[in-house]
Amino acid sequence: MADVTLSPEIAAQNKGPAIVATSCSLTALATVFVAARLFTRAKLIGKMGLDDWFLLGAIICSYISLGLSTAAVKSGDGKHFQLLDLDQKSGAIKYTIAGFCPGIFSFALPKLAVISLLTKLLNPSRIHRIFLWVLGLTTLMVLFGCVIILYAQCTPSASQWDFSITEKTCWSKYVLVNYAIFSGSLSAFTDLYLAVYPSLVLWKLQMSLRKKLVLSISLGLGVVATVVAIYKTTRIPGLASPDFSYDTCDLVIWTSIEGNTIIMATCIPVLRPLADLVFGKKVFGSSANKGYGSKGYDSKGYGSHSGHVNLNSIELSNVKHGNAKGTILSSKRGGRDPMKVDSQESILGHDNTTTHGSNKAGWIQRTDDVSVSYDDAPGSRKGENQW
Structure with missing residues (x-):
C-alpha cells in the first residue's frame, strides 16, 4: 500500500486534471488549424506539399502523446509518488516515459515543415538551403536521443517501471537531465532561427511597411515556440526527482504546449485564402x-x-x-x-x-x-x- 506521510494539504495536490485539460484543449485547437491548412491546400489551392505531411505527422504524434498522458493520469500521474501503490507507480512511470517519444516528434516535425516552406518561399542559396535542412534534421536526431537515453538508462529498460525486476543497472539520472537540457536548448535555438530568418529577408525588400510586418509576423510566429521551449527546459530536472509522478507533470504539460503551439504557428502563414473566404475581404x-x-x-x-x-x-x-x-x-x-x-x-x-x-x-x-x-x-x- 501507499506510504502516506504527507500533510493533508500536500496530499490533496493533483496535477493530473491540469495535464488532461491542457493537452486536450490545445490538441483540439491545433487540430482545427491543421484541418484548416489541409482544406486550404487540398481544396482551395489543389495541391499539398511536403510541409503539410510533416504537420499531419506532428498532429498524429500529438494525439498519441495525449492518449498516453491520459493513461498515465489514470494510473495516478499528477499525484505525489508516495501516495501511489505499486501498480499505480508502475503505470504512471511507464505511460509517462512512453508519451515522451510522440511528444518530442510533435514539436520536432513542424520544424521540418517550416524549413520546407521557407526554402520554397525565400529561395535561399544552395549552401543556406543545405544548412537549414541540416539544422532541422540534426535537431530532430538530437531530440530523439532523449528517447534513446530514456530507455537505455537502465538495463533492462522495463526495470524502470516493473518493480519485480530487482537485478538491474542504471546510469545516473542526471545523464538524461543534462542531455535533455542540451537538446531543449538546441530546439529553442532552431525555433528562434527559423522565426527570425524570414523577417531579415523580408525587411530588405522594397515593399510597404504594413506588408513587411504582416508577412514577418505570420512567418515568425515560431518565436512563441522559442519562449515555450526555453521555459520547458527549466522543467527538465523533474526527471531526476524521486517524486516522479508529481514533478514531471510540468514537463508533460509544457511538452504538449510546445508541440501544439508550433503546429498552430506553422499553419497560419498558408491560411490566407481561407481567411479571405471566411471574412469576405x-x-x-x-x-x-x-x-x-x-x-x-x-x-x-x-x-x-x-x-x-x-x-x-x-x-x-x-x-x-x-x-x-x-x-x-x-x-x-x-x-x-x-x-x-x-x-x-x-x-x-x-x-x-x-x-x-x-x-x-x-x-x-x-x-x-x-x-x-x-x-x-x-x-x-x-x-x-x-x-
Whole structure:
C-alpha cells in the first residue's frame, strides 16, 4: 500500500486534471488549424506539399502523446509518488516515459515543415538551403536521443517501471537531465532561427511597411515556440526527482504546449485564402503593382542572382474569392524561363504561372523593375526606358 506521510494539504495536490485539460484543449485547437491548412491546400489551392505531411505527422504524434498522458493520469500521474501503490507507480512511470517519444516528434516535425516552406518561399542559396535542412534534421536526431537515453538508462529498460525486476543497472539520472537540457536548448535555438530568418529577408525588400510586418509576423510566429521551449527546459530536472509522478507533470504539460503551439504557428502563414473566404475581404489589403525606384534588394545569398537585376518587390495582389492561388514568380536570369516557378513555389503551394502585371487572386508576386538609361549622342536629350 501507499506510504502516506504527507500533510493533508500536500496530499490533496493533483496535477493530473491540469495535464488532461491542457493537452486536450490545445490538441483540439491545433487540430482545427491543421484541418484548416489541409482544406486550404487540398481544396482551395489543389495541391499539398511536403510541409503539410510533416504537420499531419506532428498532429498524429500529438494525439498519441495525449492518449498516453491520459493513461498515465489514470494510473495516478499528477499525484505525489508516495501516495501511489505499486501498480499505480508502475503505470504512471511507464505511460509517462512512453508519451515522451510522440511528444518530442510533435514539436520536432513542424520544424521540418517550416524549413520546407521557407526554402520554397525565400529561395535561399544552395549552401543556406543545405544548412537549414541540416539544422532541422540534426535537431530532430538530437531530440530523439532523449528517447534513446530514456530507455537505455537502465538495463533492462522495463526495470524502470516493473518493480519485480530487482537485478538491474542504471546510469545516473542526471545523464538524461543534462542531455535533455542540451537538446531543449538546441530546439529553442532552431525555433528562434527559423522565426527570425524570414523577417531579415523580408525587411530588405522594397515593399510597404504594413506588408513587411504582416508577412514577418505570420512567418515568425515560431518565436512563441522559442519562449515555450526555453521555459520547458527549466522543467527538465523533474526527471531526476524521486517524486516522479508529481514533478514531471510540468514537463508533460509544457511538452504538449510546445508541440501544439508550433503546429498552430506553422499553419497560419498558408491560411490566407481561407481567411479571405471566411471574412469576405482582403486580409492583407490592396496591392496594386507599384514602382519602387531604381534601388532594389540584392538577392545574393538567398536566390539566383546575376548582373544588374535586383529584386524590387513582393506584392500581395487583390483577392477574388473562389480563385485563391499563390505563386512567387521568378524572373528570367541566366537563361531560365521566367514562366517556370522552379524552387520559388507559392507560399500557398500552387505552381500556377502568370504574366507580368496580372492581378490574380491571392498571389504573392515578385516583380523585377529594370531601368535602362542611355544618351543618344553628345548634346542630345537623355531618355529613359522602363521595362
